[in-house]
Amino acid sequence: MEKGKEFQPDDLLIWFDSLIPARGKGLDLGSGTGKNSLYLASKGLEVQAVDLSRKALNLLKEEAKELGLPVKTIRQDICQFPIPPSSFDLILCLGSLMFLDPDRIALLSLKIVEGLVPGGLLFCSAFTTQDPSFFSAERILKKISDRLFEGKDGRHLYFFAPGELESYFDGLQAVFYAEGHSLDLKHSLSHRHGWASLVARKT
Numbered sequence: 001m002e003k004g005k006e007f008q009p010d011d012l013l014i015w016f017d018s019l020i021p022a023r024g025k026g027l028d029l030g031s032g033t034g035k036n037s038l039y040l041a042s043k044g045l046e047v048q049a050v051d052l053s054r055k056a057l058n059l060l061k062e063e064a065k066e067l068g069l070p071v072k073t074i075r076q077d078i079c080q081f082p083i084p085p086s087s088f089d090l091i092l093c094l095g096s097l098m099f100l101d102p103d104r105i106a107l108l109s110l111k112i113v114e115g116l117v118p119g120g121l122l123f124c125s126a127f128t129t130q131d132p133s134f135f136s137a138e139r140i141l142k143k144i145s146d147r148l149f150e151g152k153d154g155r156h157l158y159f160f161a162p163g164e165l166e167s168y169f170d171g172l173q174a175v176f177y178a179e180g181h182s183l184d185l186k187h188s189l190s191h192r193h194g195w196a197s198l199v200a201r202k203t
């Protein structure tokens with residue numbers, strides 16, 4: 001297989017593809033079915049994919065095996081996953097931090113910063129208060145605090161305020177930070193999302 005050509009990863013990985021190292025260790029926190037893990041592995045990284053969903057991880061495990069790509073799946077809460085200091089060349093947190101409460105986001109972000117090797121990269125994105133679901137959450141979910149909600153399954157949904165995502169990672173040097181909204185044409189009917197995206201490097 002031609003390296004890195006077969007997958008449709010997150011746009012952030014495509015935009016900053018040239019920064020992705022050709023080898024090393026990658027960590028995908030909240031990998032889901034692992035489109036980003038597979039992409040990194042296809043580019044030469046050894047990837048550990050962490051998620052709570054057994055179903056998603058089984059799909060990822062099967063696909064990685066079929067393609068012969070080095071992705072190790074780990075079913076664990078991303079906040080409990082031990083990240084040894086200076087151990088990863090690249091960490092992904094794409095669309096997963098927003099399922100944590102702010103205290104856990106703060107603790108995990110410190111572990112992420114510590115867990116990167118010098119020169120290592122973080123790719124991170126999350127919904128912001130610009131997301132239309134922020135307004136519907138008021139009606140549908142239990143409100144815990146200003147921007148934190150709880151679903152019937154007890155899971156949290158947190159909407160980042162302007163500038164907030166970047167602030168958790170001020171121990172890193174931002175390569176790119178943007179907030180905005182865009183149409184999501186990838187699944188179901190087209191709908192809009194409000195997001196914050198960060199690419200940052202450990203100096």
Ligand SMILES: C[S@@+](CC[C@H](N)C(=O)[O-])C[C@H]1O[C@@H](n2cnc3c(N)ncnc32)[C@H](O)[C@@H]1O
Nearest residue numbers: 030031032051052053076077078094095096099
């Ligand atoms: C919106 S999906 C994003 C998946 C993937 N990162 C992507 O970009 O396609 C969020 C994922 O985070 C996982 N997740 C949410 N909270 C988690 C937690 N505390 N620990 C582990 N995984 C979690 C969910 O199971 C889900 O697969």
